[in-house]
Amino acid sequence: MRRAVFIAAGLALAGTAQAAQKLGEVQAQRSPEQVYAAVCGYCHGKNVGPVIRGRALPASAVEYIVRHGQNAMPAFRPTEVTPAELKALAAWVEKSSADPKEHGQ
Amino acid sequence: MTANIDRRSLLGGAAAGAAAVGLGTGAKAKAVLAPGVRKRDFAGAVAAMRKVVGDEWVFADPEAVSPWKKSYTPDPYGKHVPVGAVCPESVEQVQAIVKIANQFRQPIWPVSTGKNMGYGMTTTAAPGQMILDLKRMNRIISVDPELCTALVEPGVTYRQLKDYLVENNLPLWIDVPTVGPIASPVGNTLDRGVGYTPYGEHFMVQCGMEVVLADGEILRTGMGSTKNPSAWQAFKWGYGPYLDGLFTQSNFGVVTKMGMWLMPQPPVYKPFVVRHKKMEDVARIVEAMRPLRIANIVPNVVLMMGAAYQLAMFKRRDEVWTGAEPITDEAVAKAAQANNLGMWNTYIALYGTEGMIAESEKIIRAAFAAIDGEVLTQEDVGDNPWFHHHATLMQGGLNLDEIGLARWRGDGGGLAWFAPVAPAKGSETQGQVELAKQILGKHGFDYTAAFAIGSRELHHIIALLYDKSDPAEEKRADDCYRELVTGFGERGWASYRTGVHAMDLVAEQFGTVNRAFNAKLKDALDPNHILAPGKSGIL
Numbered sequence: 001m002r003r004a005v006f007i008a009a010g011l012a013l014a015g016t017a018q019a020a021q022k023l024g025e026v027q028a029q030r031s032p033e034q035v036y037a038a039v040c041g042y043c044h045g046k047n048v049g050p051v052i053r054g055r056a057l058p059a060s061a062v063e064y065i066v067r068h069g070q071n072a073m074p075a076f077r078p079t080e081v082t083p084a085e086l087k088a089l090a091a092w093v094e095k096s097s098a099d100p101k102e103h104g105q
Numbered sequence: 106m107t108a109n110i111d112r113r114s115l116l117g118g119a120a121a122g123a124a125a126v127g128l129g130t131g132a133k134a135k136a137v138l139a140p141g142v143r144k145r146d147f148a149g150a151v152a153a154m155r156k157v158v159g160d161e162w163v164f165a166d167p168e169a170v171s172p173w174k175k176s177y178t179p180d181p182y183g184k185h186v187p188v189g190a191v192c193p194e195s196v197e198q199v200q201a202i203v204k205i206a207n208q209f210r211q212p213i214w215p216v217s218t219g220k221n222m223g224y225g226m227t228t229t230a231a232p233g234q235m236i237l238d239l240k241r242m243n244r245i246i247s248v249d250p251e252l253c254t255a256l257v258e259p260g261v262t263y264r265q266l267k268d269y270l271v272e273n274n275l276p277l278w279i280d281v282p283t284v285g286p287i288a289s290p291v292g293n294t295l296d297r298g299v300g301y302t303p304y305g306e307h308f309m310v311q312c313g314m315e316v317v318l319a320d321g322e323i324l325r326t327g328m329g330s331t332k333n334p335s336a337w338q339a340f341k342w343g344y345g346p347y348l349d350g351l352f353t354q355s356n357f358g359v360v361t362k363m364g365m366w367l368m369p370q371p372p373v374y375k376p377f378v379v380r381h382k383k384m385e386d387v388a389r390i391v392e393a394m395r396p397l398r399i400a401n402i403v404p405n406v407v408l409m410m411g412a413a414y415q416l417a418m419f420k421r422r423d424e425v426w427t428g429a430e431p432i433t434d435e436a437v438a439k440a441a442q443a444n445n446l447g448m449w450n451t452y453i454a455l456y457g458t459e460g461m462i463a464e465s466e467k468i469i470r471a472a473f474a475a476i477d478g479e480v481l482t483q484e485d486v487g488d489n490p491w492f493h494h495h496a497t498l499m500q501g502g503l504n505l506d507e508i509g510l511a512r513w514r515g516d517g518g519g520l521a522w523f524a525p526v527a528p529a530k531g532s533e534t535q536g537q538v539e540l541a542k543q544i545l546g547k548h549g550f551d552y553t554a555a556f557a558i559g560s561r562e563l564h565h566i567i568a569l570l571y572d573k574s575d576p577a578e579e580k581r582a583d584d585c586y587r588e589l590v591t592g593f594g595e596r597g598w599a600s601y602r603t604g605v606h607a608m609d610l611v612a613e614q615f616g617t618v619n620r621a622f623n624a625k626l627k628d629a630l631d632p633n634h635i636l637a638p639g640k641s642g643i644l
Contacts, residue, residue: 020272021245021265021268021269023244023245023246023247023248024244024245024246024247025244026194026241026242026243026244027243027265038264038268038286039286039287042286042287042503042504042505043505043508046504046505046506047419047490047506047509048505048506048508048509048512067171067172068171068172068175069172069175069518071512071516071517071518071574072508072511072512072516072517072518073518074175074220074222074226074287075171075172075173075174075175076172077172077173077190077219077227077238077240078172078192079192079238079240079241079260080218080240080287083161
């Protein structure tokens with residue numbers, strides 16, 4: 001019947017290359033791609049927030065906006081996206097190419 | 106250490122001034138110290154906490170605290186701004202911080218992941234508190250694939266838990282609230298939040314806690330305090346008075362571990378939407394749904410989404426309505442029709458074998474055919490984005506589509522959930538819809554709402570959407586919310602939960618004896634009142 005529904009959802013998740021977290025250990029530092037998939041990409045490029053990839057947004061602005069939450073965007077604390085993760089993420093967003101699958105407003 | 110704070114403050118202030126121009130971050134309000142706490146007490150607490158968690162995990166100047174100040178709930182008078190943040194990575198550090206808080210009488214406000222958008226994020230009910238930010242404590246301690254249970258720390262997000270299950274090929278589901286990816290099972294359960302699978306009532310499927318008490322002692326609830334506990338995540342009640350409820354929507358301890366039950370992945374999952382065309386149909390829908398929920402023929406927590414709420418997820422207000430006055434039912438109906446939505450869109454799902462689902466589907470189709478409901482499946486609706494969103498939620502899937510709500514009225518991002526509870530009877534709906542429209546309309550806001558049925562109760566979930574970048578609108582939203590609480594309260598419809606901006610007012614709806622009882626517990630368990638004063642109206 002609707003078996004296809006949850007199989008599709010499982011594939012979508014598997015495609016995001018998560019860092020494997022071991023039992024009893026805190027989450028290890030994530031790559032920019034992993035942070036984008038686990039946090040940013042749920043809104044940016046999904047019609048909730050504006051597209052941010054492929055726009056050469058300055059890394060310093062990305063860092064500031066993540067920590068302060070521009071307009072309707074939440075702020076993300078250093079406990080959620082660590083300082084090292086944010087630095088790498090901001091540089092990655094600045095240099096990123098646009099993803100044609102993304103859409104936003 | 107005090108000199109260190111001042112230097113950081115100067116540096117931070119300069120950076121903020123340069124960078125904040127025109128960004129609408131909203132972090133403008135100034136924090137004040139808690140009543141009775143002097144500057145030197147605060148500085149002493151900060152210095153001592155730095156020794157516990159390291160300099161880099163204590164935040165005590167206005168710019169450094171900015172990420173904890175962002176909020177969607179109204180705060181026109183700046184009463185809910187935290188004064189600092191401390192971020193432990195272990196239960197031992199939490200114990201040490203609690204002792205420091207007692208020593209300096211510095212109140213601390215625990216948060217798990219702090220993403221309860223529309224309920225206050227990491228802002229506080231009473232002023233002058235440091236946020237005890239538990240996000241770094243994000244260990245998945247155990248998962249038992251046979252019993253279908255997990256034990257997690259507060260900083261574990263639903264996304265982390267889901268990733269663990271997927272990567273380890275464990276056929277177990279999670280159940281998420283609408284902000285699942287970035288929110289936590291511990292935080293949501295402790296606030297008695299809900300999701301939309303058969304495990305949607307989160308506190309019902311919670312099992313065992315570890316709690317750091319205000320004196321620094323560690324309490325394990327249920328079977329967790331026995332020698333070599335074997336059934337901590339299997340048996341909820343333990344022995345003697347059941348304690349877990351004391352640590353939900355309260356400030357009697359800091360929960361540092363929580364057990365939860367996970368739903369085994371069913372062989373087949375089938376989501377449905379039932380569409381109705383008229384606002385007044387909601388009474389009939391509730392009457393049809395109640396027996397199906399009580400008999401568990403519909404096994405999941407059911408949402409009946411109003412068209413305006415659905416539109417606000419993916420549309421901006423000026424695409425649908427350009428008037429300053431609240432949007433009319435006629436305009437909502439027109440936009441709903443254009444987007445293949447009903448005025449009410451009821452989302453339910455079936456789980457099990459194909460045979461089980463086929464039997465239940467027959468009963469459900471008959472119940473809704475009798476009240477002119479249009480029962481639709483995935484095949485019927487195609488790529489309808491609203492169906493996709495709810496079909497994702499009802500299988501514990503992750504997305505943040507609903508957050509588009511925060512942009513309905515402009516970019517400022519104002520959202521406050523008002524969620525009164527009534528019995529699940531059709532006769533309870535019309536009066537509530539009328540009262541909500543009357544109060545919202547008086548203050549110039551739209552009726553963007555849904556109803557949910559857990560079992561025998563009806564939650565009315567009203568999204569008060571406003572533009573927080575407009576100070577006058579923020580003040581109106583605050584006034585409107587308070588009138589909703591008191592207006593509904595007088596009719597016997599009190600909230601199941603609220604944001605930091607209205608905790609005292611909602612507590613008032615539950616009467617003086619209830620409040621005095623909670624106050625006695627607070628005095629006994631936290632005599633210095635250092636844990637989250639103001640939470641649920643408990644000082």
